[in-house]
Amino acid sequence: MKRILIIDDDAGVRETFLAALADRTYALEAAESGAAGLESAQQNRPDLVFLDLKMPDMNGIEALSHLHAICPGVPVYIVTAFYGEFLKPLKQAQSRGITFDLARKPLTLAEIRAIADGVLKRRVDTAPPHHH
Amino acid sequence: MHPICLRLYVTGQTPSAERAIATLEELRKDFDGRISVEVIDVLDDPVAALSDDVYATPTVFRIAPAPVRRLFGDLSRKETLILGLGLA
Numbered sequence: 001m002k003r004i005l006i007i008d009d010d011a012g013v014r015e016t017f018l019a020a021l022a023d024r025t026y027a028l029e030a031a032e033s034g035a036a037g038l039e040s041a042q043q044n045r046p047d048l049v050f051l052d053l054k055m056p057d058m059n060g061i062e063a064l065s066h067l068h069a070i071c072p073g074v075p076v077y078i079v080t081a082f083y084g085e086f087l088k089p090l091k092q093a094q095s096r097g098i099t100f101d102l103a104r105k106p107l108t109l110a111e112i113r114a115i116a117d118g119v120l121k122r123r124v125d126t127a128p129p130h131h132h
Numbered sequence: 133m134h135p136i137c138l139r140l141y142v143t144g145q146t147p148s149a150e151r152a153i154a155t156l157e158e159l160r161k162d163f164d165g166r167i168s169v170e171v172i173d174v175l176d177d178p179v180a181a182l183s184d185d186v187y188a189t190p191t192v193f194r195i196a197p198a199p200v201r202r203l204f205g206d207l208s209r210k211e212t213l214i215l216g217l218g219l220a
Contacts, residue, residue: 099146103188118205
């Protein structure tokens with residue numbers, strides 16, 4: 001079973017992701033901090049990570065670097081309201097070979113599902129295209 | 133036959149972005165060069181991404197001919213792109 005890890009210090013955001021993906025056959029794990037997320041990833045390698053950028057203690061950029069060390073190649077979606085203020089560190093991470101995709105908050109339940117299915121069902125390829 | 137303009141938003145060279153680019157290149161050949169593809173890295177042009185209301189990468193738009201269509205998800209299959217973007 002594919003595993004999704006959600007790392008966000010906002011309980012409401014974590015709940016939204018969990019609710020959006022509840023009817024899917026994915027194992028879901030939610031962490032309230034970068035440190036907790038890394039611990040989770042270390043114990044059970046995720047197949048997809050949704051990662052908040054702005055978190056106290058360890059921000060998303062730092063967590064992203066550690067994630068790529070712990071779980072190289074795991075798809076990471078950085079989820080943020082506006083990544084403008086993080087543009088420079090994001091580009092620096094990119095230039096260091098750390099890959100990630102971006103998703104803009106707020107995401108609807110359908111958008112969350114589309115992202116997860118798009119990444120995780122690719123090989124199974126039963127999900128219809130999400131288009132407007 | 134109208135020229136087809138596509139715009140792909142990516143975040144760097146993720147595997148999903150590279151798959152999308154490769155598939156679009158195949159389509160370009162299949163359509164005898166009628167398709168043009170513009171690739172935008174959202175970190176290089178966040179304003180464009182905001183303007184097109186990109187909620188996640190990679191996302192591809194059919195900009196022309198109208199109407200504009202957007203496709204997000206698995207962009208690694210030609211059939212998905214042809215159907216989703218109305219290219220047939």
